[in-house]
Amino acid sequence: MSDYIMKIIPADFTYFVTGEQAKRTLSFLRAMIKADDITFLSSETPVFVDCGSNLEMIVCPCCGEQLDFGWWGEAMNIAGKEEFKNLSITMPCCGEKSTLNDLDYEFPCGFACAEFDILNPSTDFDSQILSEVEELVGCPVRVIRAHV
Ligand SMILES: [Zn+2]
Structure with missing residues (x-):
């Protein structure tokens, strides 16, 4: 079976998520969403965050x-x-x-310096979770739904 990854990225591709923001967002996501794994990745320069075979x-x-x-x-x-x-x-x-x-x-893709990856979530987010994430990250976000 293929994996499904929900990726959350800042809508602004130059936006930098601080360690503190990442930590708080991760603990919020882990409390709200059931998934195999939830991780955070960041890079100094923007990377292309793709939707895998969904493109x-x-x-x-x-x-x-x-x-x-x-x-x-x-x-x-x-x-x-x-x-x-x-x-x-x-x-x-x-x-x-x-x-x-x-x-x-x-499906949507985008560029970002930071990304939260939610592996095989068994729940989808509602808009309330998403606006809470935007609050924690400090920036509007995009959701990318990838099949790999
Ligand atoms: Zn044109």
């Missing part, structure tokens, strides 16, 4: 055109050379400016 397509947030994975891979390579500090891109479809973080990933 079916990527769509331009400006014009709604479906994007080519080859183009996206190349854009990721270029941004990766600068450690994802600059995610700005020009869309190949409509010429609009956007960022790799703002593309419409189906």
